[in-house]
Amino acid sequence: DAGVTQSPTHLIKTRGQQVTLRCSPKSGHDTVSWYQQALGQGPQFIFQYYEEEERQRGNFPDRFSGHQFPNYSSELNVNALLLGDSALYLCASSSSSGGRYLTQYFGPGTRLTVL
Amino acid sequence: AQSVAQPEDQVNVAEGNPLTVKCTYSVSGNPYLFWYVQYPNRGLQFLLKYITGDNLVKGSYGFEAEFNKSQTSFHLKKPSALVSDSALYFCAVRDNSRGGYQKVTFGTGTKLQVIP
DSSP, X not given: OOOOEEEOSEEEEOTTOOEXXXXXXXXXXXXXXXXXXXXXXXXXXXXXXXXXXXXXXXXXXXXXXXXXOTTSOXXXXXXXXXXXXXXXXXXXXXXXXXXXXXXXXXXXXXXXEEO | OOEEEOOOSEEEEETTSOEEEXXXXXXXXXXXXXXXXXXXXXXXXXXXEXXXXXXXXXXXXXXXXXXXXXXXXXXXEESSOOGGGOEEEEEEEEEGGGTTOOOOEEOOOEEEEEEO
């Protein structure tokens, strides 16, 4: 049973560019959340997707957008990259059914460097 | 708003000794509490959670955590530390009053260093 997978592992972009990060949830999970983890910090909630809709959003600008596909996989898009967007981007999946839906399982992350 | 505080940036403990990593939280409703561990250049691994019931929660790799409602704390513990436990530990909280929405707030992390 594959866990949460993310691609790419590492990414280097320059200021002003756009980036797309991808996430495949754990088998049986239908909810995907995205987090940004800056160096030396805890993960910060960006947004959550369920049934192909953004269900909740953290304190991030509109430059951050996402999408969820019918197979529950998800993309995170960041436009007009800033140096401060350099971070580890984590995807977490969970199930909306049953008692275990409360636990989020994380992928290995995508390390984004903006030059 | 919900928040988590991990007052120690780093905890050092000798191998074989008991360890405690502290966490306090703030939520408006009843909390769901989690501990995750992160190894270098890796994602977060789930250790344990408190939802309801027994205040002492047992998790993976011999870790346990004690929920204390009056002190709004959820400290992570292990009776005997291993060198391989050295990692970054995150406490997280979710306010269950938000129903199915699963926004989780993380603390800033505590680096655990187990000394051989």
